[in-house]
Amino acid sequence: MPYLVRENLFIGNIGDAAEILQNGSSEITHILSVLSSASISFFSEWRSGLTIPTKEIRKVYVGGSGSEDGSENGSKSSLSPDKLLYSLENAGKDLKFVRMAVPLRDMESENLLDYLDACLDFIEDSRKEGSVLVHCFAGVSRSAAIISAYLMKSERLSQEDAIESLRQSCESVCPNDGFLEQLKMFELMGFKVDRASPIYKRFRLKVLGDSYNRGEKIDGSKFGPDPGLPAEIASSSLPDKEASSKTSAYRCKKCRRLVALQDNVLDHVPGEGETCFEWRKRRSGNPFGKSDDNECSSIFIEPLRWMKEVEEGALEGKLICAHCEARLGYFNWSGIQCSCGSWITPAFQLHKSRVDISTI
Numbered sequence: 001m002p003y004l005v006r007e008n009l010f011i012g013n014i015g016d017a018a019e020i021l022q023n024g025s026s027e028i029t030h031i032l033s034v035l036s037s038a039s040i041s042f043f044s045e046w047r048s049g050l051t052i053p054t055k056e057i058r059k060v061y062v063g064g065s066g067s068e069d070g071s072e073n074g075s076k077s078s079l080s081p082d083k084l085l086y087s088l089e090n091a092g093k094d095l096k097f098v099r100m101a102v103p104l105r106d107m108e109s110e111n112l113l114d115y116l117d118a119c120l121d122f123i124e125d126s127r128k129e130g131s132v133l134v135h136c137f138a139g140v141s142r143s144a145a146i147i148s149a150y151l152m153k154s155e156r157l158s159q160e161d162a163i164e165s166l167r168q169s170c171e172s173v174c175p176n177d178g179f180l181e182q183l184k185m186f187e188l189m190g191f192k193v194d195r196a197s198p199i200y201k202r203f204r205l206k207v208l209g210d211s212y213n214r215g216e217k218i219d220g221s222k223f224g225p226d227p228g229l230p231a232e233i234a235s236s237s238l239p240d241k242e243a244s245s246k247t248s249a250y251r252c253k254k255c256r257r258l259v260a261l262q263d264n265v266l267d268h269v270p271g272e273g274e275t276c277f278e279w280r281k282r283r284s285g286n287p288f289g290k291s292d293d294n295e296c297s298s299i300f301i302e303p304l305r306w307m308k309e310v311e312e313g314a315l316e317g318k319l320i321c322a323h324c325e326a327r328l329g330y331f332n333w334s335g336i337q338c339s340c341g342s343w344i345t346p347a348f349q350l351h352k353s354r355v356d357i358s359t360i
């Protein structure tokens, strides 16, 4: 049986969903399925002989025209532009249920954040029209993470309080560690997925690093726009920020070509290794943690489209000015240590001595 979390909001497992879809429900009208496949055939693979009728309403892809938030282009989200975000269908007995299906695996490295907006909107709308069951396979990790995010947003709860509150309804909930981390980011971003936030940018870079480590091809579409090409910036960057204050710009010292904007910079806390999993191991050659000079000699930025060397797929290499070919810095997918002692992973580094900072 599904557990009641709030009025018109239930959490359950695949068995609960199958039972309701097959036999109907006096209470539940909407179902949010969070399974490794969005297809209804997942149910018949789970229990042979089980067939659930469906009628498609729509499918929404990350960068597609069906996307409700037109402002969200593929390059800003961390998901591949052609990935299915969710499908919406009428399903179950007499096609009476509205089912939204989101393809998400229960893995720590799985990107939960980029699905939250769609899921939370669906839960909110469904509760107005009827009652919604949020379910995954076991009803422990994925569904719990999404409901926790919903409670965080709607009741302004911290990640810890939301999970504790959910546990009051259903003792067994336990989102995986990767989801817990992302829920914390969601909290720190102000209960939303703010793609302009440094927290999100760091997350995006980590997702990119994960795909690099899995051997996926990293092409320019995943990189930020080249600030040195005015047309590229104008078409894809931050129209809402144009009116706001001035921003720092980094130029090649030799030829003055624009190579990065303040928005591209990923700040780190000097001397802390927090951005790298294995920082303890890596710092073994430096037992006192910090170097004598705590001043950072580099800035670290997100990968940008002028970085041809990165697009070629190497693990590490020089970053070369696209105009004059002066060496500006270095990149390494498995990390670079800043002069302050911090490890940045993955790292796209500009030496402060090779760039000029100005305000534009």
Ligand SMILES: [Zn+2]
Pocket: 268, 269, 270, 271, 295, 296, 297, 338, 339, 340, 341, 342
């Ligand atoms: Zn530093």
Ligand SMILES: [Zn+2]
Pocket: 252, 253, 254, 255, 256, 257, 321, 322, 323, 324, 325, 326
């Ligand atoms: Zn140059």
